[in-house]
Amino acid sequence: MKQDLFQAPDYFNMDELLTDEHKLIREAAREWVKKEISPIIEDACQKAEFPSQILPGLAEIGAFGPYIPVEYGGAGLDNISYGIIMQELERGDSGIRSTASVQSSLVMYPIFKYGNEDQRKKYLPKLATGELMGCFGLTEPDHGSNPGGMTTNIKDMGDHFILNGAKMWISNSPFADIAVVWAKNEEGRIKGVIVERGMEGFTTPETHNKWSLRASATGELVFDNVKIPKENILPNKDGLGAPLGCLDSARYGIAWGAIGAAMDCYDTALRYSKERIQFGKPIAAFQLQQKKLAEMITEITKAQFITLRLGQLKNEDKATSAQISMCKRNNVEMALNITREARQILGGMGITGEYSIMRHMMNLESVITYEGTHDIHLLITGLDITGENAFK
């Protein structure tokens, strides 16, 4: 593994719009990624192993529930800080960011927002330290883009519920201690259920043979007559809007994260182009390579500014779901395009694990699909601007 020489691009001095606290948080996360992720990530991906030894470090840099209030173990930070942490983690690897964003936005957020005080006190502090890890079960084998069609269900048995069904493509499921699962009750209303590892009839088989997010553990959640205590139901919101509300928070984090992956590829390609000599001069001196690099920094800069603005709107509680969709969609496509161009700048070296580019490229093939596919986010924008629903 080569030394991590990453230098973040900031072409329009965006730093001047950040607070000292934002910059301190970023430096802590950036240094942690250089020290703890860069040296091990290539090996973890090649072996398709989740590097579980990093969990305490992720908790220490505040990556688990950055915006959850301090009284519940979170860091009490603003949304821009959350985004910056996701950017730095995904600069290292999308799978590491996935672990943190699932824990924060898809497990801690619903318990904080839709749970009662007992549930908040029981789970949140332990999730913040990584003592408990969680996952989020919405997608089913037959219901991906259309989660409202889910068939996983709970039946009221008087003093408890019985949960049946299956979820698939679930990040962190193979090692999660708890799962926030979305299931329909007898009236067809979607409810949030906290399922704990060890409950009889609950299993989490791992999904193997992925070419993408290889350092992230993905699996199923299978429920075979699982007895759920009544106190494990999230009481404060139900309906499809409840899980979709969590997705807004996670999609926002991904918008920042994708910029991190793009920055890493741009920085690698720029450095390589200055060092690689062909035809007697650095390849950076050829116009065709400059075109690639100039377009990359232009696209990164545009993404940085819509995302920072989205963070400001989110801090003011004014960001709409459609704005978040546009930002996630734009930034992931931007990052994926940059990985492809950067890979070419490195020539044959670009396909090796000596450099991070191909790993980012493969990871982003999942990022462009999960949390709503590229097409679904386009249709969300289409609906928002025309008023016409083209989903159904």
Ligand code: TGC
């Ligand atoms: P629709 O009728 O439009 O809406 C149903 C109810 O939900 C409300 N709503 C939202 N609420 C909060 N935030 C949003 N973004 C919302 N979007 C809609 C809506 O107002 C309505 O409320 P109510 O009170 O009237 O009932 O629902 P639909 O069935 O037509 O579906 C719309 C669609 C397609 C946009 C939506 O279902 C969708 O986003 N599909 C994509 C599915 C998806 O993103 N799945 C992600 C699974 S989790 C994951 O991938 C984690 S990866 C994590 C990692 O490793 O990082």
Ligand code: FAD
């Ligand atoms: P489908 O919904 O079958 O879509 C297939 C294609 O059809 C796509 O191109 C889609 O855009 C298109 N399509 C679908 N509907 C329409 C339409 N109305 N109009 C036009 N085109 C349409 N889910 C979780 O719940 N929790 C997790 O932690 C989680 N982690 C994941 C981790 C990984 C590595 C991956 C790959 C997925 C994960 N997912 C998770 C699932 C993810 O959210 C789904 O894969 C995604 O929502 C798409 O669903 P699908 O794969 O079933 O594709």
